[in-house]
Amino acid sequence: MTPVVLIAEELAPAAIEVLAHDFDVRHVDGTDRPALLSALSEADAVIVRSATQIDAEAIAAAPRLKVVARAGVGLDNVEVPAATARGVMVVNAPTSNIVSAAEQALALLLAVARNTASASAALKAGEWKRSKYTGVEIQGKTVGVVGLGRIGVLFAQRIAAFGTRLIAYDPYIQPARAAQLGVRLVGLEELLRESDFISIHLPKTPETVGLIGEKELAVVKPGVRIINAARGGLVDEQALADAIAEGRVAGAGVDVYAKEPCTSSPLFAFDNVVATPHLGASTGEAQDKAGLAVAKSVKLALQGEFVPDA
C-alpha cells in the first residue's frame, strides 16, 4: 500500500511534487479539528506549519503515523513527548526561514520607527500630514535582542549596520560568542532598562511564555519600541497595550499572537502598532526551503532511512 502523506497547511508546490512522486499525498485543513483527526486515521506522515496542533489526541488518532514534519522552525504546536512515546519521529526545518524571519523583525522595527504603516494608511485615506508622523532614527540607539539564537544573531548582524549599540539577554549562550558578534550580554532587567528598541527571538516554552509582562513593561526605558516576530504569548498583549496607552512604550511591531488566527487584539487599537498576520516566514524563498527540507526528511523516514538534521 502506498504510504499516505497528509499535508495539513499550505506547502510549497515544489515540495508537493517531490512527495507525489512516491506517496499518496492528501490535503486537509489542519485547523478543522474533526477533519484533521479523521484524515490522520490513514496517515503515515503529516506535514504542518504553525496553525495545526499535533497533540497527544492527534497522535492517538493516527495509528499508522511514523513522522510529523514541521515546515518551519518552532515546534510549539507539536507535542513532541507524545510523539516520541509512540515512536513517531518529529522533524522540522530549523534554518529554512531564519533569514526571512530576521528580515521581518527588521521591517517591523523600521516601520515602527518611522510610522510607515499608519502614515501610508492616512495618506491613502486622503490625509497629507507630515508632522504627525515624525519618527526616530535607528543610528546611535541601543537595541536589545531577547534570544540570541539563529534568528536573533541574523537580526543583530543586520541592525548593527545602522550604527546601533547592541545588548542581548540569553542565559544559554557563551559571552565569548556574543562578544564576537559585537553584542554585550546583560540580564533581562538591564536590557529592559537600557534599550530603545527591543526585539524578541525566543522559542515558546513554559519558561518563556509571558516573559515580557506587566512587571517587565513597568521598568522599560520610557519611549522604547518593542518588536515580536517570534511567538505570540511571549509578550503579554494586554500588558503591552496598557503600556502603549500610558505612553511608556512608544510603539510595537507584532507578527505573532497568543491565539492565531487573530483578528481582534487590544493592540490593534493603536496607530503606533504595526501588526502583521504571522508573515515572518512568508517569502517564496523560505517556503521553498522549508517545504523541500521536510519533503526530503519525510521521504527518508517513510523509506526507513536515516534522517539527517535538515
Ligand code: NAD
Ligand atoms: P533558536 O533556538 O536558534 O534561538 C532561540 C534562542 O533563545 C536560543 O539562543 C536560546 O538560548 C534562547 N532562549 C531560550 N530560552 C530562553 C530564555 N528563557 N531566556 C532567554 N533566552 C532564551 O531559535 P530561532 O530559530 O532563532 O527562532 C526563534 C523564534 O522565532 C522561535 O520561536 C521560532 O518559532 C520563531 N520564528 C517565527 C517566525 C515567524 O513567522 N514569525 C519564523 C521563524 C521562526
Ligand code: MLT
Ligand atoms: C516558524 O516557526 O517556522 C514560523 O512560525 C513560520 C511558520 O510556520 O509560518
